[in-house]
Amino acid sequence: MLKKGLRELPSVDEVLRSDNLRKCAGLYSISLVTEIVRDTIKKMRKEITDGHTVDTSAENIEALVYNYLEEMLKPSLKKVINASGVVLHTNLGRALLCDEAIEAIKVSAGHTVNLELNLEEGERGERDGHLEDILCRLTGAEAATIVNNNAAALFLTLNTLAEAKEVIISRGELVEIGGSFRIPEVIQKSGCKLIEVGTTNRTHSSDYTSAINPDTALLLKAHTSNYRIIGFTSNVDLKEVVKIGMQHSIPVVEDLGSGSLVDLSQFGLPCEPQVRESIEAGADVVTFSGDKLLGGPQAGIIVGKQEYIRRINKNPLKRALRVDKLTIAAMEATLKLYLKPDTLSRKLPTLRFLTRPVPEITLVAEEASRLLKQRLGKGYFVEIENGESKIGSGSLPEEVIATKIVSITHKQIPLKKIFDMFLKNNPPILGRVHKGKFLLDMRMIEKAEDAVVK
Numbered sequence: 546m547l548k549k550g551l552r553e554l555p556s557v558d559e560v561l562r563s564d565n566l567r568k569c570a571g572l573y574s575i576s577l578v579t580e581i582v583r584d585t586i587k588k589m590r591k592e593i594t595d596g597h598t599v600d601t602s603a604e605n606i607e608a609l610v611y612n613y614l615e616e617m618l619k620p621s622l623k624k625v626i627n628a629s630g631v632v633l634h635t636n637l638g639r640a641l642l643c644d645e646a647i648e649a650i651k652v653s654a655g656h657t658v659n660l661e662l663n664l665e666e667g668e669r670g671e672r673d674g675h676l677e678d679i680l681c682r683l684t685g686a687e688a689a690t691i692v693n694n695n696a697a698a699l700f701l702t703l704n705t706l707a708e709a710k711e712v713i714i715s716r717g718e719l720v721e722i723g724g725s726f727r728i729p730e731v732i733q734k735s736g737c738k739l740i741e742v743g744t745t746n747r748t749h750s751s752d753y754t755s756a757i758n759p760d761t762a763l764l765l766k767a768h769t770s771n772y773r774i775i776g777f778t779s780n781v782d783l784k785e786v787v788k789i790g791m792q793h794s795i796p797v798v799e800d801l802g803s804g805s806l807v808d809l810s811q812f813g814l815p816c817e818p819q820v821r822e823s824i825e826a827g828a829d830v831v832t833f834s835g836d837k838l839l840g841g842p843q844a845g846i847i848v849g850k851q852e853y854i855r856r857i858n859k860n861p862l863k864r865a866l867r868v869d870k871l872t873i874a875a876m877e878a879t880l881k882l883y884l885k886p887d888t889l890s891r892k893l894p895t896l897r898f899l900t901r902p903v904p905e906i907t908l909v910a911e912e913a914s915r916l917l918k919q920r921l922g923k924g925y926f927v928e929i930e931n932g933e934s935k936i937g938s939g940s941l942p943e944e945v946i947a948t949k950i951v952s953i954t955h956k957q958i959p960l961k962k963i964f965d966m967f968l969k970n971n972p973p974i975l976g977r978v979h980k981g982k983f984l985l986d987m988r989m990i991e992k993a994e995d996a997v998v999k
Contacts, residue, residue: 551593553601557582565607569614578610585609626974626995630948630986632898633937637975639836639843641894642875643882646841649874660870673858675873679880680848683806684820686831688854690847691876692866696731698832698845699800703735705860706796706830706853707762712737715748717780718767728767728800737762747779753789764790766799766828768818787827796829796853804833804846806883812890812900815944820848829853838936840895841879842872898989899936903947910949912993913985917951920997926954934988951996952982970998 560566560582561575570578585606592599625637633639642650652658663670673690680689692698703712712732719741721727732739740761742752753764764786783799790797805817817838823831830853835844845866847857857863868876882892890896910929918927932950953963963983967974974996976985990996 551590554586554589554593555601555603555606557586560586560603560606560610563603563607566610569611573614578614581610581613582606585613624972626970626972627989628974628976628985628987628996630932630950630977630984630988631935631937632946632989633837633895634975635937639937640840641898642842643840643879643893645878645882645892646875649878650871653870653874658870658874660873672867672870672873675877676880679877679884680846683880683883684831684848685824686820686848686850688849688851690854690858690863691835691868691873692845692847692863693868693872694843695800695802695804695832695834695845697866698847699728699798700731700735701857701860701862701866702798702830702832702847702853703732703737703763703765704862705857706798708736710737710762711740711758711760712763712765713740713742713753713756713761714765714767715743715752715780716741716745717743717748718765718769720767720769732765748781749779750781750785750789753781753786754793757789757793757795761793761795764795764797766797768799768801768803783823783826783828790829791827797827798830798832798849799823799828801831801833803837803839804835805838807886807889809838812896814899814946824848830857835876835879838895839879840893842875844868844872844876899946901988903949906949906987909990909993910951910987913987913990913996914951916993916997917953921953924955924957926952928952930984932984932986934986946988948986948988951985951987953985954982967998974998 557579561570561579566578566582589599589601589606593601627634627637629637659670660675661670661672662668676691677689680691681687692701714728714732719728729739738760740756742748742756766783766786783797787797789795801818801820801823803817805819806821808816808819810816820831820833828849830847830849832845832847833839835841835846839846847854879893882889885892890900907929914927914929918925921927928951930950930952932948933945934948935945954960955963960978960981960983964976964978967976967983967985974985976983978984985996987996
């Protein structure tokens with residue numbers, strides 16, 4: 546049987562002679578189609594050798610090759626409906642861009658632009674110059690630059706200011722940024738020597754001063770945006786660390802993580818440290834993300850005193866970590882929204898979703914519930930419940946926002962199967978399973994039909 550099955554396998558040339566695959570070769574390329582046919586037959590040969598029954602007909606092989614080509618050429622990045630309850634979801638790309646940023650990307654993507662050209666002088670310019678003035682205006686810093694993410698911003702800053710020397714940081718601030726990127730590892734990979742002071746829950750000013758020696762290059766503060774220590778705690782605030790740094794002529798760097806540019810409490814949200822506050826407190830350099838609370842594209846922003854930003858920009862690693870024209874275009878458009886505070890919460894998607902009123906969410910939840918009952922049919926229990934959304938991406942981890950949730954259950958169908966049904970929808974709908982129910986958080990859903998499986 547094994548030999549018979551192997552003998553029945555057609556040759557690559559035989560399969561390629563079919564009219565359908567000739568058409569495929571005309572649409573794509575003969576070399577690509579040949580390679581896929583060869584791989585398909587190879588897999589069949591292995592299945593036969595392993596004892597499986599295989600349809601070796603030319604028609605089946607043609608279908609497999611055609612389906613493979615069709616799937617391979619589909620975009621791997623797909624629109625996903627975020628009903629997870631996490632607004633800034635790292636796995637879903639974090640912040641949605643504003644309309645102005647999307648339009649700016651289209652212009653930069655479709656045209657040659659003055660990325661590194663000074664149009665006034667007709668000479669080479671600096672790509673970061675498109676953003677420096679507005680970043681300085683919004684943060685109060687003397688100078689600013691940008692790289693591809695905040696881990697890179699911290700890495701580049703440390704490597705520039707403290708390579709082969711010591712960096713002092715409180716043990717309570719040795720956080721894991723996300724995706725297994727940890728502050729201690731970033732410090733070590735940047736070529737610096739990590740000096741931990743204090744304990745996990747308590748650090749005092751004397752811990753910093755006692756650790757300072759001739760090899761100390763900088764004092765580092767890391768905002769613990771993705772966790773909280775409560776109870777018997779104490780920490781040294783930025784102003785006190787700056788005071789210590791000034792006494793010993795040592796620069797102070799603060800990694801703010803989420804990087805809020807405005808007072809979130811004015812929108813009814815919990816407070817998050819603002820970049821301007823860190824600059825006013827005397828931090829020499831502040832690093833933060835562009836795609837979290839700021840609401841822009843993925844980027845790491847570095848602001849601070851001119852002498853330090855100048856040194857950072859001269860580091861050869863800066864070129865390896867620089868951003869492209871699309872990021873600069875999107876970031877500039879996003880930052881300009883902050884110059885019009887009266888319309889910011891309406892135009893910036895991150896703020897719009899975070900501040901969305903519950904009555905508005907309730908209306909969408911009621912319509913989605915009605916549509917889901919019609920679509921799912923008998924046996925499904927669809928209800929509207931009060932819930933809590935999370936901000937996400939390590940921002941304000943203990944804080945939640947009131948929301949409305951559509952819950953779905955079925956006596957016979959497992960929750961995992963319901964979860965998979967929604968995730969396999971086109972477009973996929975990402976909900977979550979919690980306490981014996983499948984939940985769809987409506988905070989990020991603006992059209993009820995978006996939360997309904999087809």
